[in-house]
Amino acid sequence: MENINWLANHTGRSDFILVGLFNKSKHPALLCLVIFVVFLMALSGNTILILLIHSDSHLHTPMYFFISQLSLMDMMYISVTVPKMLMDQVMGMNKISATECGIQMFLYVTLAGSEFFLLASMAYDRYVAICHPLRYPILMNHQVLLILASGCWFLGSVDGFLFTPITMTFPFCRSREIHHFFCEVPAVLKLSCSDTSIYEVFMYLCCVLMLLIPVTVISGSYYFILITIHRMNSAEGQKKAFATCSSHMTVVILFYGAAIYTYMLPNSYHTPEKDMMVSVFYTILTPVLNPLIYSLRNKDVMGALKKMLNVGPGFQETIK
Numbered sequence: 001m002e003n004i005n006w007l008a009n010h011t012g013r014s015d016f017i018l019v020g021l022f023n024k025s026k027h028p029a030l031l032c033l034v035i036f037v038v039f040l041m042a043l044s045g046n047t048i049l050i051l052l053i054h055s056d057s058h059l060h061t062p063m064y065f066f067i068s069q070l071s072l073m074d075m076m077y078i079s080v081t082v083p084k085m086l087m088d089q090v091m092g093m094n095k096i097s098a099t100e101c102g103i104q105m106f107l108y109v110t111l112a113g114s115e116f117f118l119l120a121s122m123a124y125d126r127y128v129a130i131c132h133p134l135r136y137p138i139l140m141n142h143q144v145l146l147i148l149a150s151g152c153w154f155l156g157s158v159d160g161f162l163f164t165p166i167t168m169t170f171p172f173c174r175s176r177e178i179h180h181f182f183c184e185v186p187a188v189l190k191l192s193c194s195d196t197s198i199y200e201v202f203m204y205l206c207c208v209l210m211l212l213i214p215v216t217v218i219s220g221s222y223y224f225i226l227i228t229i230h231r232m233n234s235a236e237g238q239k240k241a242f243a244t245c246s247s248h249m250t251v252v253i254l255f256y257g258a259a260i261y262t263y264m265l266p267n268s269y270h271t272p273e274k275d276m277m278v279s280v281f282y283t284i285l286t287p288v289l290n291p292l293i294y295s296l297r298n299k300d301v302m303g304a305l306k307k308m309l310n311v312g313p314g315f316q317e318t319i320k
Contacts, residue, residue, distance in 0.1 A: 014098040020181040045291035046071035056304035062140040074287035081182040101183040106164040114156025120214035121148045127221035179272035258282035
């Protein structure tokens with residue numbers, strides 16, 4: 001009975017303390033301003049890309065449908081962590097309740113899992129477009145797109161519903177300081193006073209599966225894409241195929257590389273400082289980079305932007 005009461009007293013303290021990025025910075029105000037600007041850039045860049053894709057009929061294709069889904073995920077992804085972090089810095093607070101922590105963790109894990117599978121769907125789309133162009137309208141029709149997109153969101157939410165309740169039901173009787181700027185699963189687990197080794201092994205196996213399936217789809221898709229490109233007689237066709245695939249592969253490498261570091265490397269490779277820097281990269285910087293990667297060298301997107309802005313030929317010359 002005493003043990004039950006002891007655990008209840010310790011887990012009843014519902015507030016965690018987010019150590020965050022700013023406590024070790026020599027210029028926290030400047031860092032806060034930079035992150036705020038990056039946050040606005042991510043929101044505006046992804047919003048513009050979504051509006052362009054939905055407003056321009058030339059962009060009503062499966063590839064751009066998936067890009068719009070990616071932009072939506074990125075907007076939600078960065079909004080889960082950054083506003084709370086900036087408000088805490090401005091208000092001089094660094095506490096987060098257990099309920100808020102659980103909600104933040106669930107949304108973050110769901111969006112990350114959804115993006116894993118969305119990137120695999122995008123690779124499959126490129127495979128069908130390049131390797132089976134004549135059957136592309138049938139294999140990637142509207143119904144298939146909705147099934148793939150819904151499947152990505154569903155599998156991501158399964159990830160969130162799986163990890164969040166288990167993580168948040170562990171007793172937390174050590175320091176309530178989370179050495180991170182948001183409630184990431186590995187950072188929260190470190191505060192538990194119970195043995196989490198079995199759960200960590202289970203989480204590792206789940207993450208391997210969550211990464212292995214999309215990586216297999218992506219690798220297989222690009223293997224057949226490279227073979228098809230190699231057999232092309234048209235140099236222009238090869239260049240166009242490489243251009244559409246290179247953007248996607250850049251995003252895949254950025255996102256999956258960070259995820260592999262966070263969830264699959266042994267604890268000996270991790271320090272709180274390294275973990276935060278990697279998380280900054282894929283939760284804050286990646287949502288800014290994705291719309292740039294998919295738009296800067298994309299003539300269709302830039303042409304749609306020109307039409308939206310209704311500018312003259314001078315702008316058209318600039319984007320060529």
